[in-house]
Amino acid sequence: MSDQILMKGNEAVGEAAIIAGCRYYFAYPITPQNEIPAYMAKRLPEVGGTFLQAESELAAINMVFGASAAGARAMTSSSSPGISLKQEGISYIAGAELPCVIVDMMRGGPGLGNIAGSQADYFQATRGGGNGDYRVLVIAPASVQELADMTVKAFDLADQYSIPVMILGDGFLGQMSEPFTLPKPSGKNFKKPWALTGAKGRKPNIIASMRLTPEDLLEKHNLKLQKTYQEIEANEVMYESYLLDDAEYVIVAYGTSARISRSAITELRKEGIKAGLFRPLTLWPYPYKELKAVSERAKKVLTVEMSLGQMVEDVRLAVQDDAKIDFYGRTGGMLPVSEEIIRKVRSYGG
Amino acid sequence: MEAKTADFKYVYDRPKSLVDVPTHYCPGCGHGIVHKILAEVIDELGIRDDTIIVAPVGCSVLLYNYIDVDGCEAAHGRAPAVATGLKRVHKDKVVISYQGDGDLLAIGTGEAIHVANRGENITTIFMNNAIYGMTGGQMAPTTMENQITKTTPYGRDTSDVGFPIRGCELVNTLESPVFIERCAVYDVKHVLKTKRAIKKGLQNQIEGKGYSFIEVLSMCPTNWGISPVKSAEWVKEVMEPYYRLGNFRDL
Ligand SMILES: Cc1ncc(C[n+]2csc(CCOP(=O)(O)OP(=O)(O)O)c2C)c(N)n1
Ligand code: SF4
Ligand SMILES: [Mg+2]
Numbered sequence: 001m002s003d004q005i006l007m008k009g010n011e012a013v014g015e016a017a018i019i020a021g022c023r024y025y026f027a028y029p030i031t032p033q034n035e036i037p038a039y040m041a042k043r044l045p046e047v048g049g050t051f052l053q054a055e056s057e058l059a060a061i062n063m064v065f066g067a068s069a070a071g072a073r074a075m076t077s078s079s080s081p082g083i084s085l086k087q088e089g090i091s092y093i094a095g096a097e098l099p100c101v102i103v104d105m106m107r108g109g110p111g112l113g114n115i116a117g118s119q120a121d122y123f124q125a126t127r128g129g130g131n132g133d134y135r136v137l138v139i140a141p142a143s144v145q146e147l148a149d150m151t152v153k154a155f156d157l158a159d160q161y162s163i164p165v166m167i168l169g170d171g172f173l174g175q176m177s178e179p180f181t182l183p184k185p186s187g188k189n190f191k192k193p194w195a196l197t198g199a200k201g202r203k204p205n206i207i208a209s210m211r212l213t214p215e216d217l218l219e220k221h222n223l224k225l226q227k228t229y230q231e232i233e234a235n236e237v238m239y240e241s242y243l244l245d246d247a248e249y250v251i252v253a254y255g256t257s258a259r260i261s262r263s264a265i266t267e268l269r270k271e272g273i274k275a276g277l278f279r280p281l282t283l284w285p286y287p288y289k290e291l292k293a294v295s296e297r298a299k300k301v302l303t304v305e306m307s308l309g310q311m312v313e314d315v316r317l318a319v320q321d322d323a324k325i326d327f328y329g330r331t332g333g334m335l336p337v338s339e340e341i342i343r344k345v346r347s348y349g350g
Numbered sequence: 351m352e353a354k355t356a357d358f359k360y361v362y363d364r365p366k367s368l369v370d371v372p373t374h375y376c377p378g379c380g381h382g383i384v385h386k387i388l389a390e391v392i393d394e395l396g397i398r399d400d401t402i403i404v405a406p407v408g409c410s411v412l413l414y415n416y417i418d419v420d421g422c423e424a425a426h427g428r429a430p431a432v433a434t435g436l437k438r439v440h441k442d443k444v445v446i447s448y449q450g451d452g453d454l455l456a457i458g459t460g461e462a463i464h465v466a467n468r469g470e471n472i473t474t475i476f477m478n479n480a481i482y483g484m485t486g487g488q489m490a491p492t493t494m495e496n497q498i499t500k501t502t503p504y505g506r507d508t509s510d511v512g513f514p515i516r517g518c519e520l521v522n523t524l525e526s527p528v529f530i531e532r533c534a535v536y537d538v539k540h541v542l543k544t545k546r547a548i549k550k551g552l553q554n555q556i557e558g559k560g561y562s563f564i565e566v567l568s569m570c571p572t573n574w575g576i577s578p579v580k581s582a583e584w585v586k587e588v589m590e591p592y593y594r595l596g597n598f599r600d601l
Contacts, residue, residue, distance in 0.1 A: 024438060050438045054431070055464040062428040062461070066404075066435020069422050074435065092425050196420040196436060198443050200399035206414050208405075208423035 004179040009144045009169060010035035012180060013103055014043060016151035017075050019185050022101070023049035024074040026063035028056055028082060031115040032171035033105035036077040057082040061089030061102070068098040069207040071195030073155055077103035079171070080121050081112065084129060090164055091130025095209025097225070099158035101151070102136075103167045105174035108333035116333025117171030117256060122310035125168045126284045133222050135229045137165040137236065138283040140254040144178035150281075152183045157236065159190035161228050168283060170306065172256045172335070237290065238281035243269065244294050247276030249345050252291065252315050253304040254280050257336055261304050264341035275345050283311070291318040298324065300348045304336050305329040365389035367398045367418045374412060378578020380479060380568025381410045383535045387545040388446075388475070389417055395552055401444045402436050404429045408450035409483040409570075427458020430465035433472050444555055445472040452482045455491040455515050462517075469526030469560040473551040476517050476563065479570040480589060487573030491515045494588055499573070514592065521563045522598045529554050529562035530598035534590065536569065536582035550600070559601070567593055 007015065014036050017025070025040040037053065044051040054060035060076045067074035078086060083104045093100055106121045108114040125138045137157055141147040147169060154165040196205055211218040243265060244250065253261040258279040268275040278294055280287050295301050301324050303312040312327045319325060328344055330336050364370060368389035375382040392398055398419055405413035407426035414421020424432040424447075433447040447465070454462045454476050465472065481499055482488040488501040492514045496505035506514075518532045529551055533544035544566055551562030567589050569581035576584065 024435070026435065052434070052438065055460050058428065059431040059434075059461050059464065062425065062431035063435040063438070065424070065428075066422065066432040066437075067439050068435070069432070070402075070436045070439035072439045088425055089428070092423070096423060196402045196422055197440065198400040198402065199418070199420045204414070204418055204420050206421045206423075208414070208421075210411065210423060212412075 003181050005182065006177055006179050007144065008035050008175060008177050009147045010105065010174040011039045012144045012148040013077070013151050013167065014039035016148040016183055017101065017155070018043055018047055018049070019183055020073065020152045020155040021185065022073040022075050022155060023047065024067040024072050025049070025076065026052050026054050026060040026067070026074070027076050027078060028054050028060050030079045030082045032107055032117065033077050033079050033103065033174050035174070036103060057085035058089065061086040061093070064100045065089055065093055065096070065098060068093065068100045069096070069196050071192045071197060073159070075101040075103065077105070079105045079107045080109050080118070080124070083121065083124060087129035090128065090136060091132055091134060092209050093164045094130070094134035094136065094225070095132060096207050097162040098207065099162050100164050101154045101158055101167065102164055104169070106168065106170040108331070114333045115171060117173065117306065118331065118333055119170055119255060119257060119306035120310065120331055122283065122305070122307060125166055134225065135163070135284055137161070137163055137232060138168050139165065139238070139281060140168045140283050141173070141281070142255050142258045142279065144176060145180035147173065148180055149183045152186060156186050156188050161232055163228065163232070168255070170256050233285040236282060237285045237287045239287040239290055240279040240281060241294070242277035242279065244276035244278060246274050247294070247297070248299045249273065249275040249348055250278050250294055250298040250301045251275060251304055251341065252278045252280070252301060252311070254283065254311065257304045257306055260336050260338055261341060264338040264345070267338070267342055268345055273345060273349065286314045286318070288314070288318040291315065292320070295319040295321070295324060300324055300326060302326045302328060302341070302344060304341060306334070306336065307331055365393045367392040369416050369418050371415065373416055375409070376572040378569055378571040378581055379409070380535050380566065380570070381477060383541060384475065384477065384544065384566055384568070385413065385416050387541060388548055391545060391549045391552060392417070392419065394549065395556070397444050397552070397556070400442070401446065402440065403446045403448065404433045404436070406449040406453040408453050410448060410450065410477065411484070413448055427453050427456070428461055429453065430458065430461040430474070434465055434470050437470060437472050444552055446475065447472055448475045449477065450483065451476070451478045451480065451490045451492040455517055463520070463524070466521045466527050466561050466563060467524045471555055471558060471560050473555050473562045474564065475548065476565040477568045478517065478565055478593065479568040480514070481570050481573045483570045483573055494592065516593060517565045518563065518598050526561055527563055527599060528560040528601040532565040532567070532593060532595050532598070534567040534585055534595055536585045
């Protein structure tokens with residue numbers, strides 16, 4: 001226990017990024033993630049890094065584009081409305097096959113909504129708002145420890161596949177203080193021969209998403225991206241199972257909703273009701289196969305979200321049995337209530 | 351192309367940093383002229399190995415195919431942000447943001463002002479051709495009063511869409527930039543002046559002085575619907591009186 005420290009989720013993300021070797025961070029302020037830019041503004045100069053408050057989220061994501069094209073590990077963070085503005089840049093980053101880490105501490109929407117935690121941007125994160133056939137690897141931690149661990153992992157995944165990776169949290173997670181152990185750097189070293197470093201002794205490198213010429217067909221480029229995505233789907237799915245071996249009722253939830261669902265399950269088990277939790281940690285790639293296997297043994301699959309039903313679409317795709325599907329969601333910055341989850345699951349028993 | 355006779359000597363050649371491929375530019379276009387003098391300056395300063403160029407979205411989107419240095423794409427208007435990211439990582443490299451008037455003064459106004467205001471140690475080349483070339487000749491923020499374009503078929507009505515924006519004057523309101531100059535490329539004399547300004551802009555960067563902004567009044571015969579010769583005259587007679595040529599700042 002002695003190596004544990006106490007930090008807010010947002011600060012833990014910042015420190016973990018520095019541990020991962022990120023020295024370039026660009027962002028525009030927005031609640032509820034303001035502790036990240038504040039932390040980076042203080043910490044990055046101490047480690048010889050660069051913090052720059054951009055004039056907008058548009059600028060911030062494009063500064064990340066530039067720093068990543070230069071070969072550096074770069075990160076930006078924001079919350080829902082700011083992520084909307086970053087979509088253009090994310091599409092370009094994906095198209096140009098650049099690595100980067102984007103943190104989204106979701107808040108209530110649509111529009112300005114409110115500043116409380118929310119999960120109403122599952123679609124935005126996993127389906128994207130940018131143009132084109134691209135994917136963002138999305139990781140949804142559920143604790144401060146996991147935020148930190150996954151931030152380190154996110155940089156490795158981004159470099160390994162040259163893809164934007166998103167840490168998808170919410171305002172509650174970002175603001176919450178929990179004791180955690182600082183993650184260790186992975187020690188992995190990724191070569192970037194494509195980086196723009198000045199073309200000394202070589203032909204110029206060009207970083208671009210545009211493919212105009214027949215030899216360089218855009219379809220070919222997209223098929224190459226697709227191959228990377230398939231590799232990620234095959235190798236990088238992450239999820240957690242809790243009391244699923246004998247579960248008749250499977251609750252599917254991620255992030256903050258999963259924490260609440262977990263406590264509901266503890267209560268249900270005390271009553272002898274066999275409930276368990278399936279918690280996707282990667283939202284793309286989604287653990288379709290794994291959830292399908294679990295749901296086949298279950299009588300009911302209840303999805304709990306802080307939205308009015310977004311991830312539940314992936315749950316349907318996985319389960320492929322609409323009669324088994326149920327949904328409970330709160331939105332606009334409201335938390336799902338444990339008692340309501342318990343009441344729902346009890347009702348399945350008849 | 352070896353000179354065979356001792357009586358001949360080379361007095362003029364393609365700049366080494368200009369890639370030997372046909373460009374996609376129309377006859378009389380200003381982009382090709384500025385690419386060439388930029389390549390010459392890169393050769394003269396010996397910075398081919400240390401330069402990273404950011405191409406805009408606009409007719410010069412393929413800039414990185416023509417200049418033999420590391421090149422980077424930027425979304426429409428975002429070149430200054432991309433250049434900032436590159437420069438913050440490679441402080442010892444020469445980073446050039448090359449932008450059109452729609453790119454710099456419409457969709458990318460925010461990025462353009464803030465990169466200048468930060469005094470980012472980069473060089474901006476701003477190609478003002480008073481029109482959107484790439485998309486087929488729509489009104490630009492720099493389109494002249496009463497100028498006819500695809501989206502101002504009755505001429506630019508300043509009471510409706512405002513007056514053409516003067517980039518140099520705007521940037522000149524900021525404290526940080528060290529060099530601001532407006533040039534033209536409609537004749538040899540002005541091409542040489544433009545070359546000197548670009549060279550100064552890059553030298554400033556190499557010396558770590560800060561942000562340089564070079565605006566070039568450029569020709570777009572295709573979308574202006576007049577010949578290259580007439581286009582050159584139009585810059586001189588219509589654009590130049592509104593967009594004063596000359597140096598605004600040289601610190
Ligand atoms: C976000 C976005 N909006 C619009 C376009 C379409 N578009 C491409 S180039 C351009 C205008 C370019 O004009 P300018 O910057 O003046 O460059 P020029 O072609 O005149 O050199 C526009 C509107 C785009 N590519 N991306
Ligand atoms: S359309 Fe205009 S700006 Fe574009 S290449 Fe042709 S002349 Fe040049
Ligand atoms: Mg133009």
